[in-house]
Amino acid sequence: MSLDAVRSRAEEALRGVYTGVEEGKGFVAFRVPAERVVEAAEALKSAGFDHVKSVTAVDRPKEGVIEVTYHVSSYSDPELARGIVGITVSLPRDNPRMPSLSRIWVSAEFQEREVFEFFGVVFEGHPDLRPILLIPPLAEKHPLRKDFIVKEEQVYKGGITKLEQPP
Amino acid sequence: MAGVVDTIISWIFWPPLFQLVIAPGLVAALAIVIFILWFERKTAARVQMRVGPYNVSPRLGGALQLIADLIRYSFQEPIIPKTVDTAAFILAPLAMLVISVVPTAAIPVSPLPWTWPIPMEHSLLVALALTTLSPVFLVAAGWASNNKFSVIGSTREAFMVTAYELVFIISLLAVAAPVHSYNLVEIVEAQAGWRMFAILNPLAFLAAFIAILMSTSGFPFEIPESEHEVVAGPFTEYSGLLYGIDMGAAYIKRYVMSVLLTIAFLGGWKPLDPQPGAGLLAGYIAPLVVVLVKATIVMAVMSFFRAVYGRYRLDQAVDLAWRVILPMALAGYALGLIYGYLGVI
Amino acid sequence: MPPRPSRRRVPPYGFLAAVKGNLGAIAVGLKYFLDPNRFTLHYPREYIRLKPGYRGFIVLNKAKCIMCESCARICPAAAMKMVRFQAPDPRRPGKMKLYKYPVINYQRCIFCGYCVDVCPTEALRHVPAHDVVYYNLEEMDLNLEQFQVEPKSPAEVEGGIPVRYVFDPERGLVKVPEKGQAGGG
Amino acid sequence: MSTLRSREARAGPPEEGRLYVGNLDAAARRARELLLGKMKLGKLVDWGTAFSLWPVHFTTSCCGCEFAATWSPRFDAERYGALPWLSPRQTNLIVIEGTVTKKMGCALRLVWEQMPHPKFAIAMGACALDGGIFYNSYNIVRPWEVVPVDVFIPGCPPRPEALARAIVELQRLIREKGVASKWIEEGEREDKPAPIPKEDLCSWWRG
Numbered sequence: 054m055s056l057d058a059v060r061s062r063a064e065e066a067l068r069g070v071y072t073g074v075e076e077g078k079g080f081v082a083f084r085v086p087a088e089r090v091v092e093a094a095e096a097l098k099s100a101g102f103d104h105v106k107s108v109t110a111v112d113r114p115k116e117g118v119i120e121v122t123y124h125v126s127s128y129s130d131p132e133l134a135r136g137i138v139g140i141t142v143s144l145p146r147d148n149p150r151m152p153s154l155s156r157i158w159v160s161a162e163f164q165e166r167e168v169f170e171f172f173g174v175v176f177e178g179h180p181d182l183r184p185i186l187l188i189p190p191l192a193e194k195h196p197l198r199k200d201f202i203v204k205e206e207q208v209y210k211g212g213i214t215k216l217e218q219p220p
Numbered sequence: 221m222a223g224v225v226d227t228i229i230s231w232i233f234w235p236p237l238f239q240l241v242i243a244p245g246l247v248a249a250l251a252i253v254i255f256i257l258w259f260e261r262k263t264a265a266r267v268q269m270r271v272g273p274y275n276v277s278p279r280l281g282g283a284l285q286l287i288a289d290l291i292r293y294s295f296q297e298p299i300i301p302k303t304v305d306t307a308a309f310i311l312a313p314l315a316m317l318v319i320s321v322v323p324t325a326a327i328p329v330s331p332l333p334w335t336w337p338i339p340m341e342h343s344l345l346v347a348l349a350l351t352t353l354s355p356v357f358l359v360a361a362g363w364a365s366n367n368k369f370s371v372i373g374s375t376r377e378a379f380m381v382t383a384y385e386l387v388f389i390i391s392l393l394a395v396a397a398p399v400h401s402y403n404l405v406e407i408v409e410a411q412a413g414w415r416m417f418a419i420l421n422p423l424a425f426l427a428a429f430i431a432i433l434m435s436t437s438g439f440p441f442e443i444p445e446s447e448h449e450v451v452a453g454p455f456t457e458y459s460g461l462l463y464g465i466d467m468g469a470a471y472i473k474r475y476v477m478s479v480l481l482t483i484a485f486l487g488g489w490k491p492l493d494p495q496p497g498a499g500l501l502a503g504y505i506a507p508l509v510v511v512l513v514k515a516t517i518v519m520a521v522m523s524f525f526r527a528v529y530g531r532y533r534l535d536q537a538v539d540l541a542w543r544v545i546l547p548m549a550l551a552g553y554a555l556g557l558i559y560g561y562l563g564v565i
Numbered sequence: 566m567p568p569r570p571s572r573r574r575v576p577p578y579g580f581l582a583a584v585k586g587n588l589g590a591i592a593v594g595l596k597y598f599l600d601p602n603r604f605t606l607h608y609p610r611e612y613i614r615l616k617p618g619y620r621g622f623i624v625l626n627k628a629k630c631i632m633c634e635s636c637a638r639i640c641p642a643a644a645m646k647m648v649r650f651q652a653p654d655p656r657r658p659g660k661m662k663l664y665k666y667p668v669i670n671y672q673r674c675i676f677c678g679y680c681v682d683v684c685p686t687e688a689l690r691h692v693p694a695h696d697v698v699y700y701n702l703e704e705m706d707l708n709l710e711q712f713q714v715e716p717k718s719p720a721e722v723e724g725g726i727p728v729r730y731v732f733d734p735e736r737g738l739v740k741v742p743e744k745g746q747a748g749g750g
Numbered sequence: 751m752s753t754l755r756s757r758e759a760r761a762g763p764p765e766e767g768r769l770y771v772g773n774l775d776a777a778a779r780r781a782r783e784l785l786l787g788k789m790k791l792g793k794l795v796d797w798g799t800a801f802s803l804w805p806v807h808f809t810t811s812c813c814g815c816e817f818a819a820t821w822s823p824r825f826d827a828e829r830y831g832a833l834p835w836l837s838p839r840q841t842n843l844i845v846i847e848g849t850v851t852k853k854m855g856c857a858l859r860l861v862w863e864q865m866p867h868p869k870f871a872i873a874m875g876a877c878a879l880d881g882g883i884f885y886n887s888y889n890i891v892r893p894w895e896v897v898p899v900d901v902f903i904p905g906c907p908p909r910p911e912a913l914a915r916a917i918v919e920l921q922r923l924i925r926e927k928g929v930a931s932k933w934i935e936e937g938e939r940e941d942k943p944a945p946i947p948k949e950d951l952c953s954w955w956r957g
Contacts, residue, residue: 186853187853188852203886203888208638208643209637214649217652219653219654219662267597268597269602271603271607272826273829273831274829275801276830282831288831290798292802295934296867299839451836451837527594606825642876672904674906675883675905697915698916699904719915720915
């Protein structure tokens with residue numbers, strides 16, 4: 054109920070830009086093409102969404118895309134604070150590049166760095182695109198991509214011991 | 221034989237030496253500070269429904285805890301970083317320790333003239349002047365450490381100095397006004413019976429009490445060393461014995477100021493009244509013990525506040541000092557002037 | 566739910582309120598100073614006996630184990646592993662049989678109790694011991710013999726007194742000695 | 751990082767033009783022999799160190815709650831003389847609580863180097879021993895690879911009694927093995943070598 058107002062405000066701002074809508078509980082996401090994301094972000098910012106709550110990404114190796122989602126909300130407008138609006142961008146997996154939104158929302162800066170080091174998404178125009186949590190040899194491997202292998206152990210310890218008597 | 225013993229006793233109890241080195245000077249100060257630190261930890265624990273230091277000596281209730289801490293500090297590695305000014309870094313705590321004790325030379329503990337280390341007419345002023353010296357070395361210690369936290373802590377200490385020194389001096393002058401004298405002996409002699417200045421002039425007493433807490437980083441005003449904000453304030457780089465000296469010097473300063481407070485406000489040796497011609501025991505040791513017991517009680521009350529109060533911010537403390545405590549001290553001084561004009565004492 | 570604007574209660578302000586507040590704080594401190602309600606557990610001399618069902622250290626009863634590997638498979642930290650032995654089968658003479666038993670590595674065990682829950686024959690069970698520490702890492706990686714030995718709580722071994730805490734409506738938590746038997750058992 | 755100046759002075763010959771006050775080196779050695787050999791100072795030092803373990807706590811995970819509970823009124827660990835202190839220069843015990851990531855490993859090493867000898871370390875919880883449920887993570891180090899750990903506490907997280915037991919055991923270790931007095935006798939405590947050198951840990955750190 055309360056999300057409807059947020060949704061209508063966001064739809065009004067993004068009219069003509071978005072290509073699809075997904076809705077969850079207290080959350081609505083608009084799919085935006087990568088080349089128009091700056092335009093969409095500026096429209097949302099002028100509509101009153103003043104900060105980014107989180108920047109996340111999902112690696113989909115079968116479809117060959119990495120989807121980057123910005124969750125934006127508002128502190129200044131209590132009506133908009135009732136819901137979270139997402140803008141989702143699909144990027145090609147072999148060369149994920151998109152314009153940085155940290156010029157529009159300053160709070161996106163650190164989280165874009167995090168997405169950069171964990172998924173390898175390059176944010177063009179980011180003021181300081183360095184790894185933030187990982188240290189250099191690991192930061193180039195992008196550990197949250199699906200093709201990064203973590204070591205697993207089996208349930209057996211050692212080999213098989215030959216005994217004369219049952220243990 | 222008896223002559224030899226008498227000579228030795230007279231050498232030990234030679235006032236300039238005895239007063240500075242043994243009591244109420246360095247040795248008594250260290251003993252009382254060790255007791256007070258233990259008392260402080262136990263009091264805080266008691267109010268917080270804990271036990272406090274205990275297992276080190278279960279029969280004494282953990283009274284040896286500070287001895288253990290002292291031993292551990294003495295035999296730990298004294299780290300002297302390469303970036304510090306070595307001479308100032310080492311000398312500042314030592315100077316602070318020595319300077320903290322020096323005011324006891326001006327504080328008489330008995331009315332008999334042969335017990336005064338330096339016979340002087342304005343002993344209150346001299347003692348006050350000497351107590352204001354030690355913050356300089358605390359600031360120097362922080363400055364010599366060449367560490368941002370030390371420098372911040374030193375700056376906070378400097379702010380606090382400007383806030384409390386005036387309060388302390390004015391509130392102690394409120395005692396000198398009604399007596400028409402700066403001589404501590406005359407001030408004590410004026411407080412006969414229950415007419416001690418803590419009761420006659422509670423405003424000045426409270427102001428002086430809070431000023432002591434502020435000057436020695438007592439718990440509500442533990443701002444220079446507040447460990448949640450600046451790591452350990454001016455002592456961030458100090459380790460081992462030097463840190464022990466640093467901490468000890470702050471507490472010794474509090475002790476010396478408590479002795480001064482006892483003399484000026486709480487009647488000094490007053491239940492006793494040594495007559496001229498009294499011997500060593502009745503004329504020197506007994507009044508000294510009374511003064512030390514009173515000063516210890518004052519310090520114990522200060523330690524109790526650790527368990528009650530939270531820490532002030534720097535701006536709150538300075539604001540409190542200038543806006544509340546300073547007018548209170550001035551009102552106490554005015555009260556002292558009225559007493560002096562009316563000749564109450 | 567969006568945050569609702571809360572109405573802040575403004576504390577009383579002014580000189581008299583400050584004096585009253587300070588005196589009240591000192592009075593409360595004095596009350597606890599004079600009559601402390603100290604409920605500290607003197608740990609090496611006293612200890613809290615754990616209730617049944619506490620997820621303490623784990624011990625194996627080898628006779629009950631049916632070598633199903635469920636415990637090793639469910640372990641989220643890969644702390645429980647199966648050790649394998651090949652030995653003659655007592656039922657079929659001349660044939661060899663593969664025996665598998667779990668062992669545990671306390672370096673990794675997070676005491677979640679999944680292995681105990683999943684064990685179909687209750688061969689694994691929790692022991693009410695929780696205050697065991699080690700000097701080196703090697704002795705934390707148990708072998709099959711060590712895994713069957715029931716670990717003892719050092720406080721119990723050293724002859725501590727079991728105590729328990731009850732809630733007193735006036736004084737809060739109060740420490741009382743455990744009823745019944747003292748010492749171990 | 752930091753040196754004992756007297757050790758530097760002892761190593762080299764006295765420079766010319768300096769005020770040279772007797773054989774300070776030999777005097778110091780004789781004083782040390784007298785104090786340690788004849789007056790049994792070592793036992794006193796061990797006693798003092800054992801009952802004055804001031805922990806600096808290196809909280810990175812949930813074990814910090816249990817650390818707080820150990821110093822709370824119910825399991826008051828100040829009974830052992832252990833006072834939590836937030837400045838590493840004045841402490842002699844570090845309690846490593848929880849997962850140490852690779853970036854935090856450098857911080858752990860730096861804090862460890864700030865502490866004066868003799869110093870001790872307690873690793874608390876499954877994450878600090880072998881990673882716990884993060885055993886196969888790409889971004890953790892084991893604290894015992896970074897600093898020499900004296901006592902290990904299993905658990906996730908351990909109960910406060912377990913941390914209290916670790917302190918009691920550490921006190922026993924110090925008093926039985928004489929770790930603190932050994933440091934005075936030999937000048938340097940023999941550290942178990944940490945497997946990861948500092949250069950690898952702090953390669954990213956520009957400080």
